[in-house]
Amino acid sequence: MTERLIEPRGRGFLLFDSHPAGCEKIVRDMWDRVTPAVPDKEGERRPVALVVGSSAGYGMATVIAGVRRYGIDGVGLCFERPSTERRTATAGWYRTIATAELAAKAGRDWSFVNGDAFADDTKAQVLDLLAERFGGIDHLIYSVAAPRRTDPATGRTHQSVIQPLGAGYRTKTLDVGGDEPALKEIWVEPGSNTERADTIKVMGGEDWALWVDALTDRGLLRPGFTTVALSYIGSHLTAPIYRDGTIGAAKAHLEETALTLNRDLSGIGGRAMTSVNGAAVTQASTAIPGIALYVSLLRGVLGEAVRSPLQQSVELWDLLTGVQALDLDDHGRIRLDRWELNPLVQEQVTERWEAVAPGTVGDLADIDWFTSKVRRLYGFDVPGVNYSAPSEPDMPWPTPAE
Known part of the structure; x- marks a missing residue:
């Protein structure tokens, strides 16, 4: 494929192409913002991690924070699409290439597998790689947000939905179909019991x-093994469509699974937990009604005090490595969202939510910031990138270092 100009064309929050140079710059900027915590010690074994969902959002931030701050080796798994004659590769494809290059230059042993995390064949491929390169792992970070899952036991494909439960829900949201984002109200029909069950199948803890x-069957869990699944609770403002809805039912199942796994791992001194992270602009979150408006209002209240996925991921590794004491709630969940759910913050966001109207949305919500963050998900709006220059979209998947 020859070089060409790549522009941010698309519909609403969904862009058709991604910019390779922009994606690379985002990863490098994240890398540079992480301060290494410990120097390398010759001959000392470094911790090994598997990150499932490693190419975007919190999963990618977890890889970068772990590698840069604590020199962690391991494997990242994601599901990305390469370039075609008509389209660039997905942003996660380019971000993974950049992450692999930085890890290799830092002397870390990281491999990235591109495949369906739900498939038995993918699990076998990843476990073979872990066994060959490391012989065992210390950490599993599970960060998967998927629209569908084929159950390997039944062959049936389940589709997740984003709907309230019990009753329909009317909410304010941002309409991005026009030239400028606009405030409007929408009605969301309730999900059925079948849709609830399907969403749990996709997004729950199974x-x-x-x-x-x-990993247990292959004998790959090292003593003290810790696994964390990333979760979200969010505000009372978004609860009907999120925490009290189909997605929330899946998150509740994820948290119940943590309790079961925690008991199962006690024999090796292991631990399983969920990490409740704060709000962020991700490709998954832009699909949820009302979330774009809520996060824009949250940014309007907090400004630069909004904690990025990278900042929260650094904190997560500090907790998992024992540098900081675990911050757990009464349900045994790691809480990285206290900055968001601070009562004073939520009070101010609620005031803005209730007051926001078409004529005031630009004053109360930081829509420009949110829109720019969405474009950055695809490698656009990144300072220091020359978007008028042609780019090569056809880039090979990174191969493990020998």
Whole structure:
């Protein structure tokens, strides 16, 4: 494929192409913002991690924070699409290439697998790689947000939905179909019991437990093994569509799974937990009604005090490595969202939510910031990138270092 100009064309929050140079610059900027915590010690074994969902959002931030701050080796798994004659590769494809290059230059042993995390064949491929290169792992970070899952036991494909439960829900949201984002109200029909069950199948804890079982069966869990699945609770403002809805039912199942896994791992001194992270602009979050408006209002209240996925991931590794004491709630969940759910913050966001109207949305919500963050998900709006220059979209998947 020859070089060409790549522009941010698309519909609403969904862009058709991604910019390779922009994606690379984002990864390098994240890398530079992380301060190494410990110097390398010659001959000392470094911790090994498997990150399932490693190419975007919190999963990618977890890889970068772990590698840069603590010199962690390991394997990242994601599901990305290469370039075609009509389209660039997905942003996660380019971000993975950049992450692999930085890890290699830092002398870290990281491999990245591109495949369906739900498939037995993918699990076997990843476990073979872990066994060959490391012989065992210390950490499993599970960060999967998927629209569908084919159950390997039944062959049936389940589709997740984003709907309230019990009753329909009317909410304010941002309409991005026009030239400028606009405030509007929408009605969301309730999900059925079948849709609830399907969403749990996709986004709940079943696949996470299958990963732990597979690692256990292969004898790859090292003493003190810790696994964390990333979760979200969010504000009362978004609860009807999120925490009290189909997605929330899946998150509740994820947290119940953590309790079961935690008991199962006690024999090796292991531990399983969920990490409740704060709000962020991700490709998954832009699909949820009302979330774009809520996060824009949150940014309007907090400004630069909004904690990025990278900042929260650095904190997560500080907790998992014992540098900081674990911050757990009464349900045994790691809480990285206290900055968001601070009562004073939520009070101010609620005031803005209730007051926001078409004529005031630009004053109360930081829509420009949110829109720019969405474009950055695809490698656009990144300072220091020359978007008028042609780029080569056809880039090979990184191969493990020998």
